[in-house]
Every structure is written in C-alpha cells, then in structure tokens.
C-alpha cells in the first residue's frame with residue numbers, strides 16, 4: 001500500500017447530529033465561494049459523490065451567490081450513462097445544479113460514459129488549465145476510501161501522478177470509475193470531508209490512529225477539515 005507522499009494535517013470537527021454538520025458545511029462552502037469570487041473572480045469547487053453531500057447540495061439551491069462565477073468539477077465519477085441514477089453528476093444536478101442559474105459551460109462533468117481510460121485522459125486535459133482548486137469536497141467510505149481511491153490500489157500521491165486516474169476494480173460498485181488523483185485533490189486551498197453515520201466509525205478510528213487509508217493521502221498545504229457527526233466519531237453512540 002503506497003504511503004502518502006506528504007504528511008496530512010487534519011482538523012476534526014464533531015457535531016451532535018447531521019443537521020448541525022450540514023449547516024456548518026454550507027457556511028464553509030459559501031464563505032470559500034465569497035472569498036474566491038472577491039479575490040479571483042471565480043470559485044473552483046470539486047464535488048463529492050455518494051449520499052452524504054445530498055443535504056448540502058439541496059441547501060445550496062437557495063444560496064445567494066453569483067452562479068456565473070462557480071466552476072463545478074467532480075472528484076470522481078462512476079462509468080455509467082450520464083442519466084443513470086448512480087452517476088455522481090446526476091445526483092448533484094438533481095439535488096442542486098439544475099435548480100440554479102449555473103451556466104452549462106461551468107459544469108465540468110467527467111465523461112465517464114466513455115470508459116475509464118478515455119474519460120480520465122479527457123478530464124486530465126481539461127484540468128491542465130486549472131491551478132489550485134478553491135475547495136474540494138470529499139466523502140469517506142467504510143474502508144477508508146475517498147473519491148474513487150480505494151485501499152490496495154494506486155492513489156496517485158506523487159507530484160508526477162496523472163490528475164485523473166482510470167479505476168477498473170473498485171470494490172464499491174460500479175467497478176469502473178474515474179477519480180482525481182490524491183496529488184490533484186491535494187492541490188486545493190481548502191479540503192472538506194463530510195462523514196456521517198456509525199458505518200464510518202471504524203474508518204475514522206483507523207484514520208485517527210494514523211493508518212495509511214486513502215483519505216489520509218489527501219494532504220493540501222492548508223490541511224483538511226473533517227466534519228463528522230457523533231455517530232461516526234469515536235464518542236458516537238449511534
């Protein structure tokens with residue numbers, strides 16, 4: 001298992017329940033957006049897939065912001081047809097993006113329907129012009145995976161790793177996916193993990209013990225913030 005190339009700094013934020021966690025996540029995203037838009041005229045954000053971010057995405061529907069300044073990227077995507085319910089981009093559109101005035105050109109979906117290898121090459125080319133992301137949203141799997149970086153596979157931790165990786169043997173279905181590499185996900189001004197539920201407790205505990213889980217390979221200079229509810233935390237009783 002590849003050791004992380006850089007040491008990760010983690011700030012843990014435990015909340016009594018998911019509502020408080022999601023409120024904090026919303027405040028952090030909107031604060032990051034305000035700062036990026038004021039300072040650079042654009043907000044480059046990478047979205048997480050899975051179910052945890054749904055509530056945050058629904059809340060973002062109602063945000064008072066200049067959607068023309070938002071550039072939406074994805075940390076990973078499943079190799080399924082664009083309108084398949086399992087697509088991360090479809091979930092984000094259904095919960096949020098199709099309900100706001102985001103210009104179509106600002107939605108940078110991973111063309112995962114073209115197959116992992118071709119889609120990874122296309123997305124890496126699209127990312128060439130992008131420097132550090134302003135914010136990266138990530139989830140945590142029960143095995144410690146994040147995006148589609150899974151234990152025992154290549155996470156792309158080194159500076160010369162490709163920006164996007166083709167994944168063919170993901171243990172979480174579907175097996176074929178595209179994932180940004182750990183190195184590319186780490187090129188960010190802020191990284192926010194959203195972690196909810198007792199099912200994540202073991203992965204959180206392994207992370208806190210310093211085990212080399214994929215989530216620990218995300219090591220931006222500013223460190224990462226992990227928002228977790230009591231059920232996922234070690235004090236969780238849920």
Ligand code: 6PG
Pocket residue numbers: 048049050051052053076077078088138139140141142145146147148172
């Ligand atoms: C995916 C996600 C994946 C997800 C975690 C947590 O495509 O499945 O990118 O990394 O964030 O598996 O998923 P939940 O939020 O559904 O628990």
